[in-house]
Amino acid sequence: MFSKDTYIRRRNRLRKDVGNGLIVLLGNEESSINFKDNWYHFRQDSSFLYFGAVALPSLTAIFDCDSGEDMILGDELTIDDIVWTGPQPSIASLAAQSGITKTAPSSQIETLLKNAISAGRHIHFIPPYREEHVTKLSAWTGKSIDEIRSGESIALIKAIISQRNIKTSEEIVELHKAVDLTSAMHLAAMQYAKPGMKEAEIAARVNQVALAGEGQLSFPVIMTKNGQVLHNHYHGNTIQEGDMILCDTGAEIPSGYAGDMTRTFPVSAQFSETQRELYQTVLNAHEVAISALKPGIRYKDVHLLACVELAKGLTEVGLMKGNPEEAVAAGAHTMFFQCGLGHMMGMDVHDMENLGEPLVGYSDTLKKSTEFGLKSLRLGKELEAGFVITVEPGIYIIPELIDQWKAENKYAEFLNYDKLESYKSFGGIRIEEDFVITENGADLLGKPVAKTVKDVEEIRKEALQS
Amino acid sequence: MFSKDTYIRRRNRLRKDVGNGLIVLLGNEESSINFKDNWYHFRQDSSFLYFGAVALPSLTAIFDCDSGEDMILGDELTIDDIVWTGPQPSIASLAAQSGITKTAPSSQIETLLKNAISAGRHIHFIPPYREEHVTKLSAWTGKSIDEIRSGESIALIKAIISQRNIKTSEEIVELHKAVDLTSAMHLAAMQYAKPGMKEAEIAARVNQVALAGEGQLSFPVIMTKNGQVLHNHYHGNTIQEGDMILCDTGAEIPSGYAGDMTRTFPVSAQFSETQRELYQTVLNAHEVAISALKPGIRYKDVHLLACVELAKGLTEVGLMKGNPEEAVAAGAHTMFFQCGLGHMMGMDVHDMENLGEPLVGYSDTLKKSTEFGLKSLRLGKELEAGFVITVEPGIYIIPELIDQWKAENKYAEFLNYDKLESYKSFGGIRIEEDFVITENGADLLGKPVAKTVKDVEEIRKEALQS
Known part of the structure; x- marks a missing residue:
């Protein structure tokens, strides 16, 4: 205190x-x-x-x-x-x-x-x-x-x-501690996972790191090979070579402050080619979003920048087509990114969510959208120095959504349904970090954890050799 | 299911x-x-x-x-x-x-x-x-x-x-599974604890075992060097040579069935002489209680048998005096054993506690006592084949209770207050296992975990060498 x-x-x-x-x-x-x-x-x-x-x-x-x-x-x-x-x-x-x-x-x-x-x-x-x-x-x-x-x-x-809303320097110190512990949980997961393990074993490992560090979980662990299920708390699957693990977890420290990070990593020592392409796309969107963070920019606009970057990568891979900006303006990218880029973080992992998103994440001049995708963006308003936020773009291949939209021929000018069929068992990727908005930009909270393809694969290689 | x-x-x-x-x-x-x-x-x-x-x-x-x-x-x-x-x-x-x-x-x-x-x-x-x-x-x-x-x-x-009340054979199978996982948690704690660790690290380890086994905790972990605090959920202390750890924890498996065990073990490779004496006293009371389990006996009477055995050991050590039976009849043993010998267990760790102790643990002919000690005995009624219960005697040296009763000169004919002063920092010991009442006696649930002084010290010795 x-x-x-x-x-x-x-x-x-x-x-x-x-x-x-x-x-x-x-x-x-x-x-x-x-x-x-x-x-x-x-x-x-x-x-x-x-x-x-x-x-x-x-x-x-x-x-x-x-x-x-x-x-x-x-x-x-x-x-x-x-x-x-x-x-x-x-x-x-x-x-x-x-x-x-x-x-x-x-x-x-x-x-x-x-x-x-x-x-x-x-x-x-x-x-x-x-x-x-x-x-x-x-x-x-x-x-x-x-x-x-x-x-x-x-x-x-x-x-x-x-x-x-505005975290003071003494609060930022606490948030760094919470995200440091969160980082340790993620590193532990990447170092611990082995083919043949149940998801529950890796979830138990990250929980152990949080509790041993005298923390708690700031929210239930998402540890799944089915990363396309956004809030997946089932841990009963056995992981195999070729799978990806999506780990979304965070610690809360005794002062009450939370961390919230996501990493997605291959169970094998390397991503497959298909996995690597989409992973790189998510990472690019993540970096584009981070570069845009500064006081005065609406987070909704940062979200849209990230969406365009996702659409570009998805177009290169051939899952989307047409002009990426136009696709995002139409909403076609929500086939892959159905949720928001991030949220406020502080003492609550979704900070102040109990006070209501219209007042916490939006403003008198910016109301929350009701469109699919944007309606799940918890934070839209102008960033201010001292805001603490998450940045968490993702690509989620949801078979039920493909079937439904394909039947409706929805966004057919932007979506390559034929190719999508072959991705139906792909899963999901999310990369998430926490930032404090500064006078000129944003600072990462907590100790960095491997996120480039190269760095992630290096840790996995070591893990599988141990 | x-x-x-x-x-x-x-x-x-x-x-x-x-x-x-x-x-x-x-x-x-x-x-x-x-x-x-x-x-x-x-x-x-x-x-x-x-x-x-x-x-x-x-x-x-x-x-x-x-x-x-x-x-x-x-x-x-x-x-x-x-x-x-x-x-x-x-x-x-x-x-x-x-x-x-x-x-x-x-x-x-x-x-x-x-x-x-x-x-x-x-x-x-x-x-x-x-x-x-x-x-x-x-x-x-x-x-x-x-x-x-x-x-x-x-x-x-x-x-x-x-x-x-009456667990069927298919329920007993589930209870064995829950207690097996609970046993694994206890063995892990005994094998993991090292001087210099925080209690939180050991608590995190047993939690990991429960979650990795696709279970949950059936109740919050008690993992403390201050075992005299009956419901102690603080895990902030560092354990040292000479301390004892009281670990009271249990798993709940997906079918909903719970386990609940306690072990008390030395942080060092061996108990001190003082610790060993009282540990053996608790173990004797535990064994006396187990031997008495059978259909038809009131659990309140099993509780009192265990209390007398505790009083005998405490008298030998010199912490109590006079006749042990009379001491228990008077209630003097509640200086050391302030709670009850056990409770029903099943899908709830205190089975059906939400339905009310008067109806779950007592009967129309046996009402719960309001006396200190007995008022905390959750189960008093006659045992029946198919009941699943815990047996968990203990000795708890509570400085605040010593001070209060000493000031009142309470039970002075049975308590040696002078010697008690030198035990004020002793802590607490509990040994707990789970049993199903059979036609003729009772069966232990789950895989046995070391509980004799010799067996516990053997595990600790190995743990400290590793």
């Missing part, structure tokens, strides 16, 4: 930006797996962590915009608890570290909020993504479940985004 | 036992970590899996006790979903595998349940442990949140317990 002053400054600005009323930030609860007391690993809500800094379950923070008073409400441990958990620092002592001197038992929340509502004061909260936040807010405010679901404060959301 | 007939038989018996009305089993949802679409690994509800057998999120099963009709309600994937998830078997095809031929979209649930309620029919559900089940049931039935929280069906709970 950062200095006390950092948190005080953040809260002062937040209260000022919101203006008036009470800001209520709900910390997360323990999350039950298959019965109440069997828990997934605890993850504090990122905004709670950002402003309140205490990573314990079942806390609520209330910041009073009018009086300027901040408090954390929650229940201290009893001796019965301590038998099970060991001695723990008190909520009061942890809150004091972020400059919050007032704490109280959670039984006071309801009275506090209901009194405020009676006095005509506004209660600001962000959209709940865990159902217990909905029922708690409903009980505390006397509002119905439906009123809570649609009652989020746009003023609060915007105020939080305006701060968390 | 088992044969279609197994599931049909289970549901026939369930409907008959419940008698009338509609049984509604809610499958689990994806569980959000820090924003809606970032999920912990999916875990289906165990009762849903036991009777419905489909391990997909967002499903609901309705079994009609009056008509005998069973159905699963949920929404099939669209082509947009398939781009992200790849082609998946349909709900209908999966349901058919367990003999459920009727499926419908989830939009029909509300009408179905409200019509049934209007017709005066009873809706049976089990106590929700995930909040979204509360709000869904409330919306579907028109009952308030509070009515849902207290509206569980005792008839349904009892009917489920009466089946899941």
Whole structure:
């Protein structure tokens, strides 16, 4: 965690930006797996962590915009608890570290909020993504479940985004650590995979690296020979010579910051010729996108630059035809690249996604598209210095999509359906890295991991000889 | 999963036992970590899996006790979903595998349940442990949140317990697999730990074994040099010569069955004399308990036998005094053994804990004690052939408890507080295995893992030489 002053400054600005009323930030609860007391690993809500800094379950923070008073409400441990958990620092002592001197038992929340509502004061909260936040807010405010679901404060959301958007230098230090651990996970996967292994074994290996580094996964591991399935969490296949592995994984470190990278590598010591061609195309698109990163450019435009580069490579290979710019303008490239170039990253791997993509990734002047492809681009707005983003172009050959579009003769002027048939079992390729936007361009986060064909093949060669 | 007939038989018996009305089993949802679409690994509800057998999120099963009709309600994937998830078997095809031929979209649930309620029919559900089940049931039935929280069906709970209590031979096969994987995790930990490692590195290693074996953890790993903290999930300490590691971990296999074992081993190649004495005491209590396992004995009595054996050993060492039986009758042993000897195990590591300990672990004639120690014994009732249970005695030296009881001069006739002072940094020891109760006794589940002093030290010696 950062200095006390950092948190005080953040809260002062937040209260000022919101203006008036009470800001209520709900910390997360323990999350039950298959019965109440069997828990997934605890993850504090990122905004709670950002402003309140205490990573314990079942806390609520209330910041009073009018009086300027901040408090954390929650229940201290009893001796019965301590038998099970060991001695723990008190909520009061942890809150004091972020400059919050007032704490109280959670039984006071309801009275506090209901009194405020009676006095005509506004209660600001962000959209709940865990159902217990909905029922708690409903009980505390006397509002119905439906009123809570649609009652989020746009003023609060915007105020939080305006701060968390821009990562400070102390946050960049944390992000470098998170991506360093992420890099180590990727290198481990490339060095570990052998023909005959199950995907689960390689997934287990990268998970081990994250946990041994005192991290967690920032999202479920994608480790698959079927990289064309964008969110593939099945790890039951056995990998063989000739397959490619798409590994999309990242670590989250104890301070809450995330990394998110993807590498695609051959199970054999070398890519096949077909694999190499498309891999190089994705890498070219990746590099074109990185070169374009700087304050002022819309990320949507960076996305489109990458799409054109993908279309050029796909045209050279003969899977697309016609003019690449025109193909992208028409949307034909979405046969291969159905999703977006990247997203914000920070304490959340899709940073602030719980606050809503329209406000996080877009703006009053740039709304999100509803077209196939662009509708999956999470970030479109103008980049600013201090934004942290992922760049992750890919080529995904999805047999079901080929069949459907071929039947419709869709984009027939740009797509070579005949050749596509022979690529149906190709799979998918993605290359992903994380960047912070600087005054003039962008800096890579974390330790670089092999990404050229030559460098990747070198690691695979060594791995297969060991 | 088992044969279609197994599931049909289970549901026939369930409907008959419940008698009338509609049984509604809610499958689990994806569980959000820090924003809606970032999920912990999916875990289906165990009762849903036991009777419905489909391990997909967002499903609901309705079994009609009056008509005998069973159905699963949920929404099939669209082509947009398939781009992200790849082609998946349909709900209908999966349901058919367990003999459920009727499926419908989830939009029909509300009408179905409200019509049934209007017709005066009873809706049976089990106590929700995930909040979204509360709000869904409330919306579907028109009952308030509070009515849902207290509206569980005792008839349904009892009917489920009466089946899941007794593990069939096909379930025992699965449990052996789960405990085999659990055994492998423990052996890996003993072979891997070295002085200078962080606890997190060893925890990561056992997690790797579970995942590489295509399992999951059945509960969060306890891997600590502070074994006296019963539920210790902190992994930040560095282990040193002279420390003991308490490793309490288990795997869950894809069929949903769990393992749960504990081993305590020295970081050095050998236990210290002090460690060896108390380790042997715990092992003796473990063996005494195992020898007592058979149908007809109350598990509470097995627990008390183990407690007396612990008290005997602690008396020999000089930490307790007086008559061990009398000490246990008075409760003095709870200074060292604050919890229970074990619990039911099955698809849940604490099997059916979501159905409530009073009904799962106790009976109409044996109620749970409220005394310190016994109130933490999850299982007290008479054992029956087919029960699967854990046996996990321990000795935990908790400095905070010593200070508190010493100040109260509690159990002074049985506790040697002077000697206890010198044990304050001792830590904790637990030895845990899993058993199925047979017609005449009990069988160990899974491959045996070293547990005698000699066998444990042999593995540690090899580990430190490698």
